[in-house]
Amino acid sequence: MSAGLSSQVSRDYQLTLTNFLERARRFFPRQEIVSRGAQGISRYNYRQFYRRVCRLDNALSALGIGQGDRVGSFAWNTHRHLELYFGLPCMGAVMHTVNIRLSPEQIAYVINHAQDKLLFIDEDLVPAIEQVAAKLPGVQRYVIMCEGELPPTSLAPVCSYEELLAEAPENYDFPQLDEGLPAGLAYTSGTTGDPKGVIYTHRMLFLHSFALALAGGFGISEADTTMALVPMFHANAWGIPYTSTMVGAKQVLPGPHPQPEEIAGLIQTERVSFAAGVPTVWIGLLQFLEQQNYDLSSLQQIVCGGSAVPLSLIKAYRDKLGLQIHQAWGMTEMSPAGSVGTLKRSMSDWPAEQQLAQQAKQGLLLPGLEMRVLDESGCEVPWDGETSGELLVRGPWVAREYYRDPEASAQRFAGGWLRTGDVVTVDRESYLQIVDRTKDLVKSGGEWISSVALENALMAHPQVLEAAVIAVPDERWSERPLAYVVLKPDQQLSAEELLGSITAQFPKFWLPDEVTFIDELPKTGVGKFNKRALRQLAQQRPRR
Numbered sequence: 195m196s197a198g199l200s201s202q203v204s205r206d207y208q209l210t211l212t213n214f215l216e217r218a219r220r221f222f223p224r225q226e227i228v229s230r231g232a233q234g235i236s237r238y239n240y241r242q243f244y245r246r247v248c249r250l251d252n253a254l255s256a257l258g259i260g261q262g263d264r265v266g267s268f269a270w271n272t273h274r275h276l277e278l279y280f281g282l283p284c285m286g287a288v289m290h291t292v293n294i295r296l297s298p299e300q301i302a303y304v305i306n307h308a309q310d311k312l313l314f315i316d317e318d319l320v321p322a323i324e325q326v327a328a329k330l331p332g333v334q335r336y337v338i339m340c341e342g343e344l345p346p347t348s349l350a351p352v353c354s355y356e357e358l359l360a361e362a363p364e365n366y367d368f369p370q371l372d373e374g375l376p377a378g379l380a381y382t383s384g385t386t387g388d389p390k391g392v393i394y395t396h397r398m399l400f401l402h403s404f405a406l407a408l409a410g411g412f413g414i415s416e417a418d419t420t421m422a423l424v425p426m427f428h429a430n431a432w433g434i435p436y437t438s439t440m441v442g443a444k445q446v447l448p449g450p451h452p453q454p455e456e457i458a459g460l461i462q463t464e465r466v467s468f469a470a471g472v473p474t475v476w477i478g479l480l481q482f483l484e485q486q487n488y489d490l491s492s493l494q495q496i497v498c499g500g501s502a503v504p505l506s507l508i509k510a511y512r513d514k515l516g517l518q519i520h521q522a523w524g525m526t527e528m529s530p531a532g533s534v535g536t537l538k539r540s541m542s543d544w545p546a547e548q549q550l551a552q553q554a555k556q557g558l559l560l561p562g563l564e565m566r567v568l569d570e571s572g573c574e575v576p577w578d579g580e581t582s583g584e585l586l587v588r589g590p591w592v593a594r595e596y597y598r599d600p601e602a603s604a605q606r607f608a609g610g611w612l613r614t615g616d617v618v619t620v621d622r623e624s625y626l627q628i629v630d631r632t633k634d635l636v637k638s639g640g641e642w643i644s645s646v647a648l649e650n651a652l653m654a655h656p657q658v659l660e661a662a663v664i665a666v667p668d669e670r671w672s673e674r675p676l677a678y679v680v681l682k683p684d685q686q687l688s689a690e691e692l693l694g695s696i697t698a699q700f701p702k703f704w705l706p707d708e709v710t711f712i713d714e715l716p717k718t719g720v721g722k723f724n725k726r727a728l729r730q731l732a733q734q735r736p737r738r
């Protein structure tokens with residue numbers, strides 16, 4: 195074969211998620227998918243999963259959903275959500291995972307911005323959508339993912355997911371799709387303004403899944419039982435549902451609000467070997483296991499990320515439970531995986547404490563990605579483990595722009611690179627370590643809180659002159675918001691009164707734990723709140 199012909203052939207093959215779906219059905223028909231729901235555990239296998247995806251796609255076609263249409267989900271990690279994860283992209287539509295932790299205004303904004311035609315909602319989350327439904331003119335139908343009868347609801351027109359599937363045929367001819375077509379859409383919090391959309395093409399998700407399956411990635415194989423504790427409504431549950439299906443692993447989907455007791459129970463009974471979640475989840479589980487005895491001997495790997503993983507947490511899992519935590523770093527804009535903190539072979543004879551310190555770094559960039567670290571003047575910093583700069587990345591599963599948002603795109607994407615907003619050092623082994631963030635946001639329990647939105651709400655109070663919100667470290671949630679407030683002259687106001695005035699506008703977890711009244715806010719040379727100075731001030735406050 196001539197070189198010209200062979201490159202033609204490889205370019206013609208489209209990297210789409212349909213390949214993963216067909217492979218799982220054919221090669222692993224009896225492998226299980228276990229899903230925890232309101233009414234307990236349900237289980238089926240990849241063959242049954244495939245049939246339900248076919249029914250779903252027939253039902254979606256009958257509802258007029260076609261190529262390129264966006265469809266929203268508002269759901270936990272369940273088998274139905276997994277069916278949408280494949281059903282939508284494999285018919286050519288776009289799976290928009292709406293983050294259930296957003297404020298009501300943001301929920302309405304992202305559904306409208308994405309122009310979602312249908313919305314699939316978990317039963318217990320229906321009230322949150324009812325609250326904003328009047329602001330969703332483009333949604334043509336709501337589908338409630340419930341076990342039995344459709345619950346009473348003001349949403350209309352509405353039907354149940356199971357009703358929809360029951361009436362649809364079981365055979366579906368998946369279309370030949372171009373790998374460049376959008377498969378998924380997720381929104382991430384911008385520092386200012388509205389959330390920013392990120393489109394994932396089939397090709398991005400396909401290649402991202404390959405990288406995750408590598409031993410230096412998450413190392414997921416058919417022999418694994420995976421459990422994504424990171425939600426499917428945030429950054430594709432780190433791609434674990436796609437990768438697990440690609441390799442034919444058994445999947446455990448932990449359902450609504452999984453608490454330490456349920457997590458430990460699922461690991462024990464389903465023999466979970468791979469689990470991934472934010473530090474808050476692992477901190478909670480550790481505390482629970484200090485009181486309770488569970489058999490976690492099946493667990494071979496824990497991936498923890500989304501926020502910096504404390505060294506003490508890695509050490510506690512190692513020493514108390516004999517379990518290995520690997521740190522992962524990534525971003526919604528990166529599908530989302532960027533780096534993993536596994537140790538190199540040459541580090542195997544390092545002293546245990548040095549290994550631990552290395553594992554507390556964000557790790558090595560995944561194969562396929564490239565990075566640069568730039569100082570404020572745009573020059574590359576040396577990889578000496580000391581000099582810091584902003585991390586820029588590019589690669590096959592890194593977005594090139596925000597969806598329909600040229601202004602935000604121009605700020606964060608330039609020359610094919612994504613400016614991550616993470617300030618890092620890179621050591622002589624090429625391991626990344628995040629040392630700061632240029633993004634003025636608070637990440638609490640794995641979800642973002644907008645400092646600017648809180649500041650604006652606080653400053654709207656008639657007695658408030660100025661307010662600044664910063665992130666302060668928190669043992670359980672990684673970070674919590676702290677508000678510094680300056681009152682107008684001669685005003686009296688308590689923290690409770692002030693917070694009471696903004697409660698209705700935000701999800702409960704957004705509200706600052708502390709409000710500190712001060713006489714004046716420190717400012718930078720250009721008159722902005724000097725958040726660095728405020729962070730220093732916060733360090734000096736007495737511990738609560």
Ligand code: AMP
Pocket residue numbers: 382429498499500501502503521522523524525526527530556614615616628631637642
């Ligand atoms: P998201 O798009 O919500 O996944 O958030 C991505 C951001 O979360 C990154 O740019 C970092 O600021 C932060 N982040 C993610 N993983 C880590 C980690 N392992 N350590 C520190 N920060 C992290």
